[in-house]
Amino acid sequence: MSAIPMTVQGAEKLRTELNELKSVKRPAVIQAIAEAREHGDLKENAEYHAAREQQGFIEGRIQDIEAKLSNAQIIDISKMANTGKVIFGSTVTILNLDTEEEVTYRIVGDDEADIKNNLISVNSPIARGLIGKSADDVVNITTPKGVVEYEITEIEYI
Structure with a gap:
């Protein structure tokens, strides 16, 4: 394992x-x-x-x-220097460019994921699309409703 x-x-x-x-x-x-x-x-x-x-x-x-x-x-993400990249454990605020809706997610392990508390699995489509990206990057994420364009507005290591 x-x-x-x-x-x-x-x-x-x-x-x-x-x-x-x-x-x-x-x-x-x-x-x-x-x-x-x-x-x-x-x-x-x-x-x-x-x-x-x-x-x-x-x-x-x-x-x-x-x-x-x-x-x-x-x-422990809080002990890491913020490189400006989305990594495991980071808290990411993204803006849906179609609806102007902003949402903040924390990327966590599979067992910790809880969408109601904005905790998404590192293996989820959204997290996979965000990992490695930087603030102000625009990403296209495939969701069940189709491809959605998001802009990364903030990345925190808290």
């Missing part, structure tokens, strides 16, 4: 979730399984089967997070 780019905030969010799973949810589901076992016959014990299924989900997520963190290449 190759290195997975991740921001400092994204790695911290995963570590927090991992800690919650290991210290709160795992013990709770173990307790639920123990209580369900006390009810007797396990073949027809819905509580037991639900708790075991929940345990499987928790253990799977723990393994998933641990794998991602062990392969993470954590990039």
Whole structure:
């Protein structure tokens, strides 16, 4: 598995979730399984089967997070000199030249992407079109609605 780019905030969010799973949810589901076992016959014990299924989900997520963190290449953009180029972790303000609508995106790893919070994956079409460009560059980005022309108005390393 190759290195997975991740921001400092994204790695911290995963570590927090991992800690919650290991210290709160795992013990709770173990307790639920123990209580369900006390009810007797396990073949027809819905509580037991639900708790075991929940345990499987928790253990799977723990393994998933641990794998991602062990392969993470954590990039702290705030410690880098602003070269004026769009790179992983940068915050980019772009202007749609057709609609004059301005939007700001932060380019993050796949696990951190959240379009509602303007966090876009480094692998998204918009991010791929912006990476390596500079302020005042005009880029054409292919979207589901067709090609859209954007001007990069600001690049921040925050």
